[in-house]
Amino acid sequence: MANDKDKTQKIITSIPEVFADIYNVLLFKNGRHITPEGLRELDPKREVTFLGDIFDQEEDVVKMWEPERRPLMILTLENLTKGLSELPMKILSYLGAGYRWELHQIRAAKEGHASQLEHYVPIYALVLYLNAEKSFSGHLTLSEQLGLDENGKKGFIDIKVEMIDVGSLPREIIDTFTSSFFWVADFIWQKRNLGTYNKPENGMELANILELINALTAMGAGIPELGQFRDKDGRKIMLNELNRKFEEGREEGREEGRVEGREEGRVEGREEGRVEGRGEGESKLLKLFNAVARAGKNVLEAMKKAENPQEREKLYAEYGIS
Numbered sequence: 001m002a003n004d005k006d007k008t009q010k011i012i013t014s015i016p017e018v019f020a021d022i023y024n025v026l027l028f029k030n031g032r033h034i035t036p037e038g039l040r041e042l043d044p045k046r047e048v049t050f051l052g053d054i055f056d057q058e059e060d061v062v063k064m065w066e067p068e069r070r071p072l073m074i075l076t077l078e079n080l081t082k083g084l085s086e087l088p089m090k091i092l093s094y095l096g097a098g099y100r101w102e103l104h105q106i107r108a109a110k111e112g113h114a115s116q117l118e119h120y121v122p123i124y125a126l127v128l129y130l131n132a133e134k135s136f137s138g139h140l141t142l143s144e145q146l147g148l149d150e151n152g153k154k155g156f157i158d159i160k161v162e163m164i165d166v167g168s169l170p171r172e173i174i175d176t177f178t179s180s181f182f183w184v185a186d187f188i189w190q191k192r193n194l195g196t197y198n199k200p201e202n203g204m205e206l207a208n209i210l211e212l213i214n215a216l217t218a219m220g221a222g223i224p225e226l227g228q229f230r231d232k233d234g235r236k237i238m239l240n241e242l243n244r245k246f247e248e249g250r251e252e253g254r255e256e257g258r259v260e261g262r263e264e265g266r267v268e269g270r271e272e273g274r275v276e277g278r279g280e281g282e283s284k285l286l287k288l289f290n291a292v293a294r295a296g297k298n299v300l301e302a303m304k305k306a307e308n309p310q311e312r313e314k315l316y317a318e319y320g321i322s
Helices: 004-013 016-026 087-110 142-146 181-193 209-218 237-263 278-294 299-306 309-318
Strands: 039-041 045-050 053-058 061-065 073-080 123-129 162-165
Touching: 004 016, 004 073, 004 181, 004 209, 016 039, 016 061, 016 073, 016 123, 016 181, 045 087, 053 087, 073 087, 087 123, 087 142, 181 209, 209 237, 209 299, 278 299, 278 309, 299 309
Parallel strands: 073 123, 123 162
Antiparallel strands: 039 061, 045 053, 061 073
């Protein structure tokens, strides 16, 4: 099961513009062949039957590339934030399930049933290693995973994983990303190779801000790093968005409390308590979100919990925020 960091990367890499950018840069060497409009989402869940047992498996992101509405290939992305010794077998299982799905679709089409495919297409499986601290460690071929020597490899059909360690990419490749993924890749590259992070002033506009915040914080970005993202007027875009999202949720909670209060005859409803000074309260919240991020947990989930005063106090206690 994917950990919290893997899940946050899955969210941002599933965005069509980001997905297309990743494949264009890494597969087509920056040839802009794939467009977001030419991608169709496929269900990443597959049911696999083997020797009478049924297994469920789920890939991170699966899309059909169909330029001019004609299926050309299936593209998949798997996001890793730590090494995985069983990676080749995992990818092989995904590929087997994918081609089995194609077989069912084509049979259905030949029999006149509803189908998503009328001909076979190749499946490309790309693995992104997204770790800002250390390089990838693990097997990349099935023969390595199985521990085969040269004699054992004779006649063996091997599988090699197409794994991209983002922090080890040449700097010029990092700079060719044009979507929100640039900020993720740039953060990982800088932290891994320079040991620190300074936001580049390249004029690129920010998009998918909440997803980007979650991805960066999962990689270890804190308040100092997020505070570097400013608009042309100097406003801190990401920190302001965190505060806005939190206030939006807290206001919804207040209104729900007022409704509950009226129903119970309590005029004031649920008291949100403005005892904390505005500035002090925001400072504590930012400290909390920073601590949650550094623990590798989901910041947006913590924000949702923090809308409730009791849950917020529990989070303060859990992360030692005073």
